[in-house]
Amino acid sequence: MFTQNDVLEYTGMQGHMIRVLWIDRSQALAWTYRLGSHSALPEPVLLHELEEALRAGGVRRLLVDPFAAAPPQEPVPQGYLALQAKAWSAVRALHADRQALYQPRERAILMAGYAATHGISKSSILRYLRRYWERGQTPDALLPDYGNSGAPGRTRAVTAGIKRGRPRKGEATGTNADERMRAIFRAAAARYAASHDDFSRRAAYRQMLGDFFQGQDAGGLPSFGQFNYWLERDAAAPPAVTLTRPCAPLPGRAAPRFAHHAAMP
Numbered sequence: 001m002f003t004q005n006d007v008l009e010y011t012g013m014q015g016h017m018i019r020v021l022w023i024d025r026s027q028a029l030a031w032t033y034r035l036g037s038h039s040a041l042p043e044p045v046l047l048h049e050l051e052e053a054l055r056a057g058g059v060r061r062l063l064v065d066p067f068a069a070a071p072p073q074e075p076v077p078q079g080y081l082a083l084q085a086k087a088w089s090a091v092r093a094l095h096a097d098r099q100a101l102y103q104p105r106e107r108a109i110l111m112a113g114y115a116a117t118h119g120i121s122k123s124s125i126l127r128y129l130r131r132y133w134e135r136g137q138t139p140d141a142l143l144p145d146y147g148n149s150g151a152p153g154r155t156r157a158v159t160a161g162i163k164r165g166r167p168r169k170g171e172a173t174g175t176n177a178d179e180r181m182r183a184i185f186r187a188a189a190a191r192y193a194a195s196h197d198d199f200s201r202r203a204a205y206r207q208m209l210g211d212f213f214q215g216q217d218a219g220g221l222p223s224f225g226q227f228n229y230w231l232e233r234d235a236a237a238p239p240a241v242t243l244t245r246p247c248a249p250l251p252g253r254a255a256p257r258f259a260h261h262a263a264m265p
Contacts, residue, residue: 002030002050003194005137007062017062021133022098023047031102033133035067040130042102063212064183068136071234072143080144087128087142090114094129177226185222185230186213201228 001102002020010016018032021042028047033038091112100106128142135141161210162176177185188208193199213221 002047003191005065005190005194007035007065007067008032008050008054008059009062010059011057017066017069018134019065019136021102021137024099029096035134038130041104041107041131042133044102063187064180065136065187067134067136068183069143070179070183071140076143084143085132085177086120088139090118090120090128091132091142092127094125099214163237177222177230181222181226182230182234184208185227186234188212188227189231201231 002023004020004022006020008018008020010018017035019035021031021033023030026045027044029044030047030050031042032045033042035036050059054061094101096111097106097110101110111122111125114120115125132141185208188211189199189201189204191211192204192207196203202224205224208227209221
């Protein structure tokens, strides 16, 4: 079973990864996007073919999304927030009809109409879309990259052999929540949210242990405290844009479960 935003890597083809943009179950299709390609566009794959490839070992599901945009951890320059809001408005409007957007001819019509109405070039709109598809289909994907400023409150680097945080009770020493581990936390929360109407962190944590850490020694497992802490911290990052009303989800997906959405007109 695939879910939206799953990242799959083709075995024997190093670096060939795709993102599942959307599952069209009415047509038994998975719409995918080639990651790491400057010219990629959405492509349909029959669900049964993708599932068979997964069973046969032709593709593998990555536990951590290497292309996902991480939530900002410091104040974002206002100019970047304005660029993000402009891009998100275009992306959200064009995703009102995913089936049309994913078709080459219909996509060209939609882009031309939006460009004419809002005074944005079609090349800029396509760049917004590709950035959104490439980096995890969240508003954070549309935030321009900017350098670290060294602001107070930044996350301390992980040192090999040294466990951060308070010692655990009992014998298990636990593991550090480095950037890879935090990416697993975010992916696990997103996977649980995609298949449940009501979000429970305890249940999402238990599902994560089964999905990502099956068979691993207890000493190497993250604690629920770590899981809960980093979900809170990532969600509490400075907002990308201040909202005056809730951000509406795109058709076919659950509402985003993070606090830093882009502003809507």
